[in-house]
Amino acid sequence: QVQLVQSGAEVKKPGASVKVSCKASGYTFTGYYMHWVRQAPGQGLEWMGWINPNSGGTNYAQKFQGWVTMTRDTSISTAYMELSRLRSDDTAVYYCARDSGGVRGMDVWGQGTTVTVSS
């Protein structure tokens, strides 16, 4: 079945970086864009950007430009999201979500990765 499995929870200190992985299975990884969305505790969903796994092309929300890097490894069907210069307000659950192909929105989601930033 189609699924996205994300890496485990992380605890980081302010100023550090975190890299979250998202392994895809059950479909052709390079055929669908991958989004990253985060959710701070008790808050709503915040879109961070997407990556085209086929070309490696990316598009980031303005807020995250220069601060987030999305990459992929097609040999293992895995997308990555790296956030640098972490602050306490980056504490959130980070989700990867498959883009259905531009018509149906985000149809498959990972289980989420909790990133806690604390000194």
Next chain:
Amino acid sequence: DIQMTQSPSTLSASVGDRVTITCRASQSISSWLAWYQQKPGKAPKLLIYKASSLESGVPSRFSGSGSGTEFTLTISSLQPDDFATYYCQQYNSYLVTFGQGTKVEIK
């Protein structure tokens, strides 16, 4: 960037009620709007896409309507499993935005 505004932020309703949530876009997005349901501790789930198309497996009591800048999500008869937070999301442009969410609570 396109801003998405949902109303209300919180809605109290009873089982069996008809519930309507509104989402407004700051500029026209045609019909490129999706609705998601999220329960505590879980990832969002796609309910409606292209404003009014029901995702496979989603109960028919959920429906969506609208185009341009005004959209609605309707639950025709609220069920116990429907108490959750709902988000709209526009995908008209390469830059995606979500509404701030509507929490549907038990009255």
